[in-house]
Amino acid sequence: MSAPVAPVRQDWMREHNLSLALLVVLRAAEPVSRAQVAALTGLSRAAVTNIVDRLVETGLVRELAPVALPRGRPAVPLVPVRGAVAALGLEVNVDYLGVRAFDLTGELVAEQVVHADLRGSDPQEVAARLAEVAAEVRAAVLAQGSQIAGGTLALPGLIDSSSVLRTAPNLGWRDLDALQLLPAEVVGGVVGFTVANEADLAARAEVRARLHENEKPSFFYVSGEIGIGGARVLAGEVNAGRHGWAGEIGHVVVGSTPGAGLIRLEDVAGQHALLAAAGRPGAALTELLAALESADAQALAAVGEAGRALGIALSAVAHISDVDEAVLGGTFASLFDVLAGPVEQALAELVVFSDWAPVRVSRARAGDYAAMTGAACTVIDRLVASPALWSLARSRS
Amino acid sequence: MSAPVAPVRQDWMREHNLSLALLVVLRAAEPVSRAQVAALTGLSRAAVTNIVDRLVETGLVRELAPVALPRGRPAVPLVPVRGAVAALGLEVNVDYLGVRAFDLTGELVAEQVVHADLRGSDPQEVAARLAEVAAEVRAAVLAQGSQIAGGTLALPGLIDSSSVLRTAPNLGWRDLDALQLLPAEVVGGVVGFTVANEADLAARAEVRARLHENEKPSFFYVSGEIGIGGARVLAGEVNAGRHGWAGEIGHVVVGSTPGAGLIRLEDVAGQHALLAAAGRPGAALTELLAALESADAQALAAVGEAGRALGIALSAVAHISDVDEAVLGGTFASLFDVLAGPVEQALAELVVFSDWAPVRVSRARAGDYAAMTGAACTVIDRLVASPALWSLARSRS
DNA sequence: TGGATAAATTCACGGCGTCAACAAAACCCG
DNA sequence: CGGGTTTTGTTGACGCCGTGAATTTATCCA
Numbered sequence: 001m002s003a004p005v006a007p008v009r010q011d012w013m014r015e016h017n018l019s020l021a022l023l024v025v026l027r028a029a030e031p032v033s034r035a036q037v038a039a040l041t042g043l044s045r046a047a048v049t050n051i052v053d054r055l056v057e058t059g060l061v062r063e064l065a066p067v068a069l070p071r072g073r074p075a076v077p078l079v080p081v082r083g084a085v086a087a088l089g090l091e092v093n094v095d096y097l098g099v100r101a102f103d104l105t106g107e108l109v110a111e112q113v114v115h116a117d118l119r120g121s122d123p124q125e126v127a128a129r130l131a132e133v134a135a136e137v138r139a140a141v142l143a144q145g146s147q148i149a150g151g152t153l154a155l156p157g158l159i160d161s162s163s164v165l166r167t168a169p170n171l172g173w174r175d176l177d178a179l180q181l182l183p184a185e186v187v188g189g190v191v192g193f194t195v196a197n198e199a200d201l202a203a204r205a206e207v208r209a210r211l212h213e214n215e216k217p218s219f220f221y222v223s224g225e226i227g228i229g230g231a232r233v234l235a236g237e238v239n240a241g242r243h244g245w246a247g248e249i250g251h252v253v254v255g256s257t258p259g260a261g262l263i264r265l266e267d268v269a270g271q272h273a274l275l276a277a278a279g280r281p282g283a284a285l286t287e288l289l290a291a292l293e294s295a296d297a298q299a300l301a302a303v304g305e306a307g308r309a310l311g312i313a314l315s316a317v318a319h320i321s322d323v324d325e326a327v328l329g330g331t332f333a334s335l336f337d338v339l340a341g342p343v344e345q346a347l348a349e350l351v352v353f354s355d356w357a358p359v360r361v362s363r364a365r366a367g368d369y370a371a372m373t374g375a376a377c378t379v380i381d382r383l384v385a386s387p388a389l390w391s392l393a394r395s396r397s
Numbered sequence: 398m399s400a401p402v403a404p405v406r407q408d409w410m411r412e413h414n415l416s417l418a419l420l421v422v423l424r425a426a427e428p429v430s431r432a433q434v435a436a437l438t439g440l441s442r443a444a445v446t447n448i449v450d451r452l453v454e455t456g457l458v459r460e461l462a463p464v465a466l467p468r469g470r471p472a473v474p475l476v477p478v479r480g481a482v483a484a485l486g487l488e489v490n491v492d493y494l495g496v497r498a499f500d501l502t503g504e505l506v507a508e509q510v511v512h513a514d515l516r517g518s519d520p521q522e523v524a525a526r527l528a529e530v531a532a533e534v535r536a537a538v539l540a541q542g543s544q545i546a547g548g549t550l551a552l553p554g555l556i557d558s559s560s561v562l563r564t565a566p567n568l569g570w571r572d573l574d575a576l577q578l579l580p581a582e583v584v585g586g587v588v589g590f591t592v593a594n595e596a597d598l599a600a601r602a603e604v605r606a607r608l609h610e611n612e613k614p615s616f617f618y619v620s621g622e623i624g625i626g627g628a629r630v631l632a633g634e635v636n637a638g639r640h641g642w643a644g645e646i647g648h649v650v651v652g653s654t655p656g657a658g659l660i661r662l663e664d665v666a667g668q669h670a671l672l673a674a675a676g677r678p679g680a681a682l683t684e685l686l687a688a689l690e691s692a693d694a695q696a697l698a699a700v701g702e703a704g705r706a707l708g709i710a711l712s713a714v715a716h717i718s719d720v721d722e723a724v725l726g727g728t729f730a731s732l733f734d735v736l737a738g739p740v741e742q743a744l745a746e747l748v749v750f751s752d753w754a755p756v757r758v759s760r761a762r763a764g765d766y767a768a769m770t771g772a773a774c775t776v777i778d779r780l781v782a783s784p785a786l787w788s789l790a791r792s793r794s
Numbered sequence: 795t796g797g798a799t800a801a802a803t804t805c806a807c808g809g810c811g812t813c814a815a816c817a818a819a820a821c822c823c824g
Numbered sequence: 825c826g827g828g829t830t831t832t833g834t835t836g837a838c839g840c841c842g843t844g845a846a847t848t849t850a851t852c853c854a
Contacts, residue, residue, distance in 0.1 A: 007440045008413045009842060010809050016405045017811085035832055043404045047811050049834060066819085072831025073819045158750060166753055218639045232717070234639065241719025242615045242631065243754055248716040251749050253709050255653035256660075262652070262709065262747070312650050312659065316713045319645040320629070322638025350659070352648050353555060356563055357640055406811060407840050414842085432801055444842050446803060463850085469800025470850040 011388075017043060018387045021051045025061055026105060026384065027211065031077030052078060058391035059084045060104065080104045085383065086141040088151035089376030090134060091369065093198065094118055094170045094226050097130050098369060099137040102376040103146065104383075106208060110140040113369065120172040127181045149383045149390065150192035152375035153178060154201045156225065158245040163195045166245075170226045192382060196240075199229035199247055201374035203238050205366035206327055208377050219325035220317050221364070222249065222310070223371075224332030226271045232321050254312040265313040269306035271331065277302035285331055292338055300338065307339040311346025314359065318347065324357045329364030336363040408785075414440060415784045418448045422458055423502060423781065424608065428474030449475060455788035456481050457501065477501045482780065483538040485548035486773030487531060488766065490595065491515055491567045491623050494527050495766060496534040499773040500543065501780075503605060507537040510766065517569040524578045546780045546787065547589035549772035550575060551598045553622065555642040560592045563642075567623045589779060593637075596626030596644055598771035599726055600635050602763035605774050616722035617714050618761070619646065619707070621729030623668045629718050651709040662710040666703035668728060674699035682728055689735055697735065704736040708743020711756065715744065721754045726761030733760040 024040045025032060032040070038048040055061040062081045066074035082103050089100045098113030112133045118126060134151075141148060155178060157168025165176045178195040203221035210217045216236035223229045228250035232239045240246055250266040257263065267273055275283050278291065278299040291299035314326050326343070328336055340361050347359045366373060383390050421437045422429060429437070435445040452458040459478045463471035479500050486497045495510030509530045515523060531548075538545060552575060554565025562573045575592040600618035607614045613633035620626045625647035629636045637643055647663040654660065664670055672680050675688065675696040688696035711723050723740070725733055737758050744756045763770060780787050 005417070007417060007438050007444075007842085008410045010407075010410070013405045013407070013410050013841095014810065020402070020404060033832070041404050044812055045833070046813080046835080047404075050810085066832095068820065069831070071821065071829080073817095073833075075832060158753075160753070166750070230717075242721055243719055243750070245750060246717060246719035248719075248749060251716045251747070252713045253651060253747070255650070258655050313713075316649045316710075317717050319648045320627075320643060320714055320717050322640055322643035322645075324639055350648070350650070352645060353563065353640070353642060356555075356557070404811085410810095411841070430801070441843055442802070443804080443844075447841085463801090465851065466800075468798080468852065470802075470848095472801060 015386055015388050017041070017047070018051055018054065019385050021048060022055055022060060022384055022387050025055070025078050026080050027215075029212070031064060031079045033075030033077060035075065037078070055387065058387060060387060060390075082107065083144055083146050085149045085380075086110075086146040087149050087376040087379035087383070088134065088137065088141075089154070089201075089372040089374065089379070090130060090151060091154040091198065091372045091375065092118065092126055092130060092171070093154075093156050093371070097126065097133065098372060099130070099134045100369065100372040100376055101137050101141045101146075102373070102380065104380060106377065106380065109144070109146070110137045111372075112137050118171055123173050123176055123181055127183070131183045150194075150379040152193070152201070152378050153182070153195045154198045154371035154375045155195060156198045156227070156229070158243075158248075159195055159197050160243050160245070165195070192379070194378070196375065196378065197229070197231075197245065197247075198225075198371040199223035200231045200238050200240050200244075201372075201378065202329055202364075202366060202370035203231035203233050203247075203327075203374065204377045205370040205374035206329065206364055207233055207236055207238070208373065209365040209367070217325075218323060219327045219362075220247075220314065220321065220323045221327045221329055222314070222332055224269070224271075224328065224330040224335075228266050228270060230317075232317070232323060234323075249313050249317065252313040252316050254309045263309075265309055268309035274302055274306050277305065285334070289334060292335075303335055303338045304342050306335075307342030308346050310339065311343040312350065314343065315347055315350035318351045318353075318359050323359070325360045325362060327362055327364050329366065329370060333364045412783055412785050414438070414444065415448055415451065416782050418445060419452055419457060419781055419784050422452070422475050423477050424612075426609070428461060428476045430472030430474060432472065434475070452784065455784060457784060457787075479504065480541055480543050482546045482777075483507075483543040484546050484773040484776035484780070485531065485534065485538075486551070486598075486769040486771070486776070487527060487548060488551040488595065488769045488772065489515065489523055489527060489568070490551075490553050490768070494523065494530065495769060496527070496531045497766065497769040497773055498534050498538045498543075499770070499777065501777060503774065503777065506541070506543070507534045508769075509534050515568055520570050520573055520578055524580070528580045547591075547776040549590070549598065549775050550579070550592045551595045551768035551772045552592060553595045553624070553626070555640075555645075556592055556594050557640050557642070562592070589776070591775070593772065593775065594626070594628075594642065594644075595622075595768040596620035597628045597635050597637050597641075598769075598775065599761075599763060599767035600628035600630050600644075600724075601771035601774045602767040603724055603726065603761055603771075604630055604633055604635070605770070606762040606764070614722075615720060616724050616759075617644075617711065617718065617720045618724045618726055619711070619729055621666070621668075621725065621727040621732075625663050625667055627714075629714070629720060631720075646710050646714065649710040649713050651706045660706075662706055665706035671699055671703050674702065682731065686731060689732075700732055700735045701739050703732075704739030705743050707736065708740040709747065711740065712744055712747035715748045715750075715756050720756070722757045722759060724759055724761050726763065726767060730761045 020041050021037050024037050034048050034052055038045045061078055064077040066076050068074045085104050086101045086109055096113055096115045101110040103109050155165055158166040163179050165178045167174050202223050206221050218234050221231050230247035230249040251264050253262045254265050255263045278288055280287055344361050348354050417438050418434050421434050431445050431449050435442040458475055461474040463473050465471045482501050483498045483506055493510055493512045498507040500506050552562055555563040560576050562575045564571050599620050603618050615631050618628050627644040627646040648661050650659050651662050652660045675685055677684055741758050745751050748756055
């Protein structure tokens with residue numbers, strides 16, 4: 001949320017403080033009282049009384065029964081209303097498509113994933129299948145009385161600011177308006193519908209997974225799939241860049257051949273290249289994992305090489321973006337035990353500031369289908385950032 | 398200026414709108430009237446009347462004589478007060494040190510630069526010399542009745558958030574508290590004094606140089622000096638990263654030797670390496686420029702190689718940070734005519750999104766001593782961001 | 795001289811957070 | 825068993841801020 005270069009009026013101020021209070025209620029491990037909200041936000045108790053009343057009116061927050069304290073008047077605990085709102089996270093990836101729904105607190109409410117090989121698929125047809133899945137999740141959510149707050153679609157490709165998918169090489173899709181692709185009953189019925197890059201959204205899910213230990217984590221998220229993408233997170237915010245396609249680490253140069261040809265990260269650590277180097281071209285990832293399990297020398301060497309290349313690419317990220325943690329996600333999370341060593345070694349060797357701020361390497365914690373989760377998170381973020389707007393939109397419908 | 402994760406009160410709102418109005422007055426090509434400020438900011442004329450009155454009270458803005466319009470009541474033009482405020486930009490670099498003073502509008506008011514070879518110099522001694530120069534510039538500024546709004550020191554090295562200079566390899570300095578180094582009469586008398594990286598500040602100066610054509614430019618600034626640094630600018634804001642040392646493009650890997658050794662950008666395009674490759678190890682840059690002028694084959698080849706390496710490093714920047722313009726500054730600005738071609742070619746060849754958003758390459762426009770200029774700019778930025786705070790500080794002194 | 799036009803100002807109004815006072819609901823101790 | 829204590833939550837006066845409409849000011853033009 002960046003400060004607007006626009007006049008600020010009282011309603012903006014109210015919106016901001018409303019959002020602040022809502023965030024405190026959402027993020028608290030235990031239910032908080034009005035007095036605690038006041039203490040945590042820095043607002044006066046009087047203001048918080050008023051603000052919380054409005055949040056209760058909009059149905060986003062609920063009061064529990066008062067609980068006795070060691071001393072003084074009992075406090076009224078405040079909790080987010082679970083059933084009130086559902087956020088949809090959709091995804092089309094190379095080997096599956098699916099939809100997830102989360103409530104305000106980030107709890108999974110409904111989900112449906114279909115596995116399929118979507119390489120070189122027809123966008124129209126895939127969109128129709130996604131719409132079906134979305135309709136089912138939608139129905140499940142509505143059945144339990146939730147309002148749908150919006151949706152975000154994750155795609156493995158470059159998406160520019162007008163929601164046009166420029167290219168998704170592994171799907172074989174090019175120059176599609178991703179919003180127009182989806183039928184109106186998916187997009188139209190939903191207040192806000194957006195499209196974003198899969199790696200950026202997975203990084204957002206990773207932020208969520210780390211919230212309990214760090215409110216504002218900073219790291220570079222690496223999404224190892226068929227291709228290799230990534231996203232930089234600074235103080236809890238995903239940094240998508242000028243057009244929204246930052247983090248394309250797969251195309252970073254990591255070396256050269258004697259003939260002066262350049263080697264990019266994907267040429268070494270992309271899934272096809274990695275399997276080929278491991279002596280299993282065209283095989284599934286599980287085969288590689290099994291080979292590593294049984295200490296297959298060629299497989300270990302291939303992953304080691306990939307790790308070194310990834311470390312070189314990440315050293316470029318560290319120098320250019322100044323991050324001190326690299327989070328390995330996607331298939332790289334499965335390969336973590338073999339991969340992390342060479343990555344760390346290359347980073348220690350190459351990064352100039354590794355003496356003061358060594359780049360840590362860690363495994364992603366966001367779990368499966370991180371991009372879907374992250375997609376829903378962005379919807380919740382939008383809602384939390386402007387609760388009054390939401391209640392307005394709700395009352396209109 | 399990012400939105401605070403803190404309660405917003407009316408005084409914050411006032412400060413914001415005050416800042417907004419001041420910015421409009423500063424940035425306008427022609428003096429603007431209150432009515433124009435209202436139109437440009439989106440505030441009501443009533444509010445602008447009040448706000449401008451306060452800006453006039455603080456002495457930051459002045460009214461000119463009313464000028465007749467084609468129709469209607471004459472407008473009262475508003476202009477920034479030139480003599481009111483002076484911002485100091487200080488710099489210690491490898492071959493010079495100096496101080497510049499700018500007024501509110503960004504006009505140069507006073508300046509003093511001393512050339513000297515500061516490689517391997519003693520920090521204490523250099524600080525004393527800088528203090529002398531600063532005292533003279535200070536005196537010149539005070540003589541014309543300006544108040545000093547603050548100062549920023551530019552250093553060619555990694556500076557962390559607590560203003561400690563971790564390392565400046567080309568000065569041979571390490572682990573210094575840059576603020577404690579300067580005598581109290583330089584730092585103490587000044588409201589806000591900060592330290593920052595030379596390339597980050599030069600990038601800030603570049604933003605200033607481009608304001609008239611683009612309010613919020615985005616680019617990657619390359620600072621070619623003895624070493625090679627840089628800074629990413631997104632929508633007019635310099636992005637310094639987690640610790641403030643982003644943009645260290647000189648250490649990015651651009652290839653490898655057959656023996657599996659890695660080649661970093663500085664190994665090819667750093668000033669020492671470049672001069673050596675041109676057959677003039679240890680020479681001055683002017684010699685290389687002369688050789689290029691006379692079409693010396695070895696010099697041209699060396700710069701061409703450096704350009705290709707720079708292009709490879711910038712392709713990493715483009716993929717990681719998604720920028721669509723690279724600005725070549727420092728010595729690279731002088732070499733621009735020879736350098737730009739190979740850089741552009743490498744970028745076109747390597748950047749995946751060059752079809753939709755080709756990375757432009759341009760010469761820096763910030764002029765000499767860009768870091769000093771940018772250092773003063775950050776001081777002015779702080780002042781403009783909180784005009785009320787400034788008037789408070791002023792009334793206390 | 796009167797009308798048109800646009801800048802700048804004034805003022806009543808409603809919204810918002812603060813502050814201080816107060817009410818409410820427990821607990822403790824004599 | 826009842827007053828004192830403590831902390832929560834509410835209330836109302838207050839001051840500040842931007843809005844919007846009405847008003848004043850200043851110039852040009854017919």
